[in-house]
Amino acid sequence: SSGINAEYGGYLTVMSGIACGADAVYIPEHPVKIDELQADASKVIDKMERGVHRGIIMRNEYSSPNYKNDFVAALYAEEGAGKYVVRNNILGHIQQGYSPSPFDRCMAAQFASKVYRNLEKRLVQESFTAEDVVVVGVIGSNTLFTPVTKLEMDKERRVPTKSSLRWLELKPLIPILSLPPPIVKTEVGQEDKIKD
Numbered sequence: 001s002s003g004i005n006a007e008y009g010g011y012l013t014v015m016s017g018i019a020c021g022a023d024a025v026y027i028p029e030h031p032v033k034i035d036e037l038q039a040d041a042s043k044v045i046d047k048m049e050r051g052v053h054r055g056i057i058m059r060n061e062y063s064s065p066n067y068k069n070d071f072v073a074a075l076y077a078e079e080g081a082g083k084y085v086v087r088n089n090i091l092g093h094i095q096q097g098y099s100p101s102p103f104d105r106c107m108a109a110q111f112a113s114k115v116y117r118n119l120e121k122r123l124v125q126e127s128f129t130a131e132d133v134v135v136v137g138v139i140g141s142n143t144l145f146t147p148v149t150k151l152e153m154d155k156e157r158r159v160p161t162k163s164s165l166r167w168l169e170l171k172p173l174i175p176i177l178s179l180p181p182p183i184v185k186t187e188v189g190q191e192d193k194i195k196d
Contacts, residue, residue: 013060014171022056023047023178026063026072029168037072041079043175048083055084056178111136114143 010027017025024040026032044055059072073088080086100108115136122132134145 010060010063011167013058013063014167014174017056017058017174018170018177020056020058021178022058022174024057025171025174026057026059026067027171028060028062030171032064032067034067037067037075038079041076044076045080045083047178048080053084061090107138110143114145118145 010025010029013025013027016022023044040057044057047055057072057076059069061069069088069090073086077086118134118136122128125132130149131147133148135148135151136143136145138144139146
């Protein structure tokens with residue numbers, strides 16, 4: 001069971017689910033019900049009994065106000081008791097909590113240098129506007145300052161609209177891509193799995 005920190009859109013969750021062959025993906029655009037969770041847990045059990053010893057469940061943090069990661073992990077653990085072990089990972093928290101790499105340290109030094117130079121320029125100004133309140137970040141391959149007022153506007157646009165949800169058409173691929181390889185008859189009475 002993995003949680004994706006992706007605000008209000010399930011795009012990253014669906015794309016991650018497709019990329020890794022997830023068995024189920026829970027996103028805010030399709031609120032999950034308890035019977036769906038139980039049915040998906042049963043599918044993972046069936047898969048394990050057929051010899052596929054992996055199951056991946058992806059859940060967007062806003063997919064349900066009630067069925068949080070801990071609840072989903074506990075439900076899968078209870079349903080599959082003795083058949084599989086559940087490991088609950090919240091990927092966004094992993095990304096935010098580990099020791100910085102040398103690259104992270106270099107980027108922090110670059111940010112600090114840019115912020116210092118920007119602050120020097122701003123201190124000679126006699127007046128400030130809302131546009132002068134900025135954050136530093138990487139956009140494309142450039143380290144740039146973005147006014148906080150623009151960030152607030154972008155945040156309001158994060159809630160997806162119907163026209164921005166074309167990627168939802170890909171969600172039905174999730175159960176297809178999570179299927180085990182087919183078994184084909186190679187000789188009379190013998191079965192082989194197709195090798196990748």
